[in-house]
Amino acid sequence: MKHIDYQQLLDNALKSVVKDALVHAQVNGLGDGTHFYITFKTRDPGVSLPDFLRMRYPDVMTIVLQYSYNNLNVSDREFGVQLTFDGRPFFIRVPFSALIEFKDPSVDFMLSFHPRVSDTAGNDMELPLDERGPMADDQKRVVSLDEFRKNKKK
Numbered sequence: 001m002k003h004i005d006y007q008q009l010l011d012n013a014l015k016s017v018v019k020d021a022l023v024h025a026q027v028n029g030l031g032d033g034t035h036f037y038i039t040f041k042t043r044d045p046g047v048s049l050p051d052f053l054r055m056r057y058p059d060v061m062t063i064v065l066q067y068s069y070n071n072l073n074v075s076d077r078e079f080g081v082q083l084t085f086d087g088r089p090f091f092i093r094v095p096f097s098a099l100i101e102f103k104d105p106s107v108d109f110m111l112s113f114h115p116r117v118s119d120t121a122g123n124d125m126e127l128p129l130d131e132r133g134p135m136a137d138d139q140k141r142v143v144s145l146d147e148f149r150k151n152k153k154k
Contacts, residue, residue, distance in 0.1 A: 007114055014111050015096045021104070022074045025065065035066035037103040044098035046078060050090045060100060063092070 021036070030036075039062040040047065042054055053061065063083060065072070070082040071091065080093040103110045 011113050014113065015099060018099065018102045018111065019074060019076070019079075019096060021102075022072065022079050026072045026074050030066065033106040034104060035064060035106060037101070037105065038063050038065065038094070038099070039101040040094050040098040041100060042098075044095065046093070046095040047098050048080075048091075048093035050085070050092075053085060053090070053092075062101075 018038075025034075025036070039060060042049060042057050042059060042061050049057075049061070063081075065081065068084055070089070071080070073080045077097075078093055078095040080091060082089050082091045084090075099113050101110065101112050
């Protein structure tokens with residue numbers, strides 16, 4: 001029998017709070033002083049970012065929704081928004097499953113999430129050590145930099 005994953009149930013419920021806050025902002029705009037800090041995993045499936053942002057933020061990125069954002073669109077699974085980077089507008093899309101943190105500092109509100117580890121990492125370096133497979137003998141050798149340095153005491 002499978003156990004109930006309470007952490008996942010809690011994360012899903014809290015993500016609905018984020019979704020509802022974003023829908024409120026989509027319909028009503030953000031009030032005076034209200035602003036959202038949204039932190040997410042940039043490599044999760046469904047995240048859509050310009051390449052230069054993915055290079056700048058290869059793992060995690062935080063965006064701020066306050067004054068200059070446009071076209072906020074919220075669905076049951078994700079949100080999209082147009083933000084300005086380096087003076088140019090770009091549309092990004094973030095699934096709620098990629099969220100790590102949501103903050104509204106204007107009311108001292110914060111939610112943290114526990115995103116699942118993706119089984120399909122982009123390369124072996126992103127997988128936990130126990131999932132990389134056995135190491136070859138030449139990978140197990142510890143190399144000292146002293147082997148490559150010239151002996152200055154001669």
